[in-house]
Amino acid sequence: ETGVTQTPRHLVMGMTNKKSLKCEQHLGHNAMYWYKQSAKKPLELMFVYNFKEQTENNSVPSRFSPECPNSSHLFLHLHTLQPEDSALYLCASSQDGANGELFFGEGSRLTVL
């Protein structure tokens, strides 16, 4: 298994659907992250978990709900999304704190109709 695995790679959902994105890291890292990558905008940090505890919520709307059951798994639960939420959602993990390298997954491409 490669370092950080995200599923599904592509997701199309209606505004009333409920779906989840999954991320799994096989690197033994302590911290996991969700980032949003939209066209013409910088990568936006959404959530940070360190040792399963949420340490950062970057003013993300409540229609995005993260879950971190253990240090290896991270979910992003999606409900009643808007078309402007269509983006590439990237999961990452890191071992060290300050100045540590982020290891990214390949991303989940989300389209909200």
Added chain:
Amino acid sequence: TQLLEQSPQFLSIQEGENLTVYCNSSSVFSSLQWYRQEPGEGPVLLVTVVTGGEVKKLKRLTFQFGDARKDSSLHITAAQPGDTGLYLCAGGDGGATNKLIFGTGTLLAVQP
């Protein structure tokens, strides 16, 4: 709000040419990282610089961190088609978890 502006936004060059990408901010960062992202992939770390004025070389890539730790540059010598991708700078706050602020990105295309 901390912002990292990259320039240029887009760059299309011929194989063998040299180029420089800039990453500028009004904020001070404890570290500066550069990532490259290829289509359909997540970003991959190229380098981390932590000391003002630091210069690091990675084969044909030269990275510099500004003296005041507010800006950085990436210079590529004799670009190759394999250098094609989205280059992202990212500033670190030095906190317990690595909360990075990413730059606006530079999309590089190297034509053979």
